[in-house]
Amino acid sequence: MISEFNRNKIIDVALLDEKTLAVHGILNDSIYSLELDFKVNLSDLVCFEIEGRWLRYTTPECPQALNFLAQAEGFCLALGIEEKIHKTVGRTSCRHFANLLIECAYAVRETAKLIRYQEAQVHNPELTWQEFLLGESETGSNFSQKAAEDTEDASVAVSVAAPATGEPAKRLPTPATGKSGAFIIDMHMHTAPASPCASDSVEAMIAKAQRIGLHGICLTDHNYLWSAADIRSLRKKFTFPVFRANEIVTEQGDMLVYGFYDDVQGIIKLSELKKRVQAAGGFIVAAHPFRGFLTFGADDIGLTPEKARSREMFQLVDGVETLNGKVTATENGLAREVAEGLKLPATGGSDAHDSSSVGLYATAFTRPINNEVELLAALKTGDYQPIKFR
Numbered sequence: 001m002i003s004e005f006n007r008n009k010i011i012d013v014a015l016l017d018e019k020t021l022a023v024h025g026i027l028n029d030s031i032y033s034l035e036l037d038f039k040v041n042l043s044d045l046v047c048f049e050i051e052g053r054w055l056r057y058t059t060p061e062c063p064q065a066l067n068f069l070a071q072a073e074g075f076c077l078a079l080g081i082e083e084k085i086h087k088t089v090g091r092t093s094c095r096h097f098a099n100l101l102i103e104c105a106y107a108v109r110e111t112a113k114l115i116r117y118q119e120a121q122v123h124n125p126e127l128t129w130q131e132f133l134l135g136e137s138e139t140g141s142n143f144s145q146k147a148a149e150d151t152e153d154a155s156v157a158v159s160v161a162a163p164a165t166g167e168p169a170k171r172l173p174t175p176a177t178g179k180s181g182a183f184i185i186d187m188h189m190h191t192a193p194a195s196p197c198a199s200d201s202v203e204a205m206i207a208k209a210q211r212i213g214l215h216g217i218c219l220t221d222h223n224y225l226w227s228a229a230d231i232r233s234l235r236k237k238f239t240f241p242v243f244r245a246n247e248i249v250t251e252q253g254d255m256l257v258y259g260f261y262d263d264v265q266g267i268i269k270l271s272e273l274k275k276r277v278q279a280a281g282g283f284i285v286a287a288h289p290f291r292g293f294l295t296f297g298a299d300d301i302g303l304t305p306e307k308a309r310s311r312e313m314f315q316l317v318d319g320v321e322t323l324n325g326k327v328t329a330t331e332n333g334l335a336r337e338v339a340e341g342l343k344l345p346a347t348g349g350s351d352a353h354d355s356s357s358v359g360l361y362a363t364a365f366t367r368p369i370n371n372e373v374e375l376l377a378a379l380k381t382g383d384y385q386p387i388k389f390r
């Protein structure tokens with residue numbers, strides 16, 4: 001099913017040292033295949049040392065494009081650079097490289113923003129994403145902010161290599177991946193007392209996830225925001241990747257929201273949620289979009305996949321949960337057809353409300369995920385698939 005997805009860019013942003021990001025981008029389709037590597041100063045988002053590589057191309061002119069990539073060196077990858085990239089790289093080099101560089105620039109900005117937020121949280125664990133963004137716009141989105149001293153903190157690290165000076169950075173042990181190389185996360189579960197409908201504690205859920213061999217879990221308690229400090233201490237206690245997200249109720253159904261740290265209460269309009277999540281750079285997945293719809297059979301209510309996919313909800317979400325542990329196979333099947341038809345990425349999660357169903361379904365990512373920054377970045381690549389885990 002995943003082979004039909006037309007998502008073929010993979011961007012990897014890592015913290016090379018406390019001042020520099022290393023960016024690696026791959027664009028792959030049935031005709032072209034190319035890679036881009038460069039570095040970025042965190043202080044001003046200026047890129048340098050750009051290197052391109054063709055893995056597959058069509059005309060003898062293609063290799064020439066590599067000579068023109070250096071024109072982008074010195075570009076500041078802040079918002080607004082897209083046009084300049086199209087005009088220079090796109091016209092003189094190759095639009096594929098321009099495309100990939102623009103995608104990389106987006107990932108760089110998101111990473112820089114999240115790093116600044118997590119640095120701020122070290123000093124103020126209660127700081128919400130919204131408050132942080134407000135502060136950013138007041139101070140005029142400062143790229144000048146010095147990288148914090150505390151980069152060894154687990155939640156700050158994107159993928160921290162040894163810093164230029166001083167002692168080697170402490171890194172989180174890289175989580176193991178399965179035999180297939182996949183990194184498997186149950187992306188949807190509830191805990192007590194955070195979710196009134198759940199019956200097991202977060203400790204019981206983590207212990208179960210560890211026992212059955214999941215590589216990580218994501219807590220999605222209903223309209224509940226875990227504090228970064230609680231998550232850090234859970235991760236330390238279990239030496240296990242625990243991430244936080246949120247399951248937010250909208251007038252169009254439940255939405256799993258990743259990389260968004262507002263504490264939303266009550267029912268919110270999906271269009272409003274979309275605006276806020278987009279501003280925060282987060283990712284919305286429609287949870288169990290057809291739960292209960294098919295109790296009487298799709299034919300009885302005339303819900304064809306075509307009709308289903310025209311629902312407004314699917315214009316507003318970034319992905320669809322197509323394997324949910326609490327709905328029927330037919331309901332998951334319809335969600336999958338809709339996601340495939342709309343070329344939306346698909347996730348899987350148990351929706352466990354007690355430890356017995358942890359890991360029924362999960363999402364298989366292609367590489368290890370150490371923290372919420374990486375989880376969000378991975379979600380945006382579309383490079384994963386829902387799986388039945390046990």
Ligand SMILES: [Zn+2]
Nearest residue numbers: 247254287288
């Ligand atoms: Zn739900």
Ligand SMILES: [Zn+2]
Nearest residue numbers: 188190247351
């Ligand atoms: Zn749920």
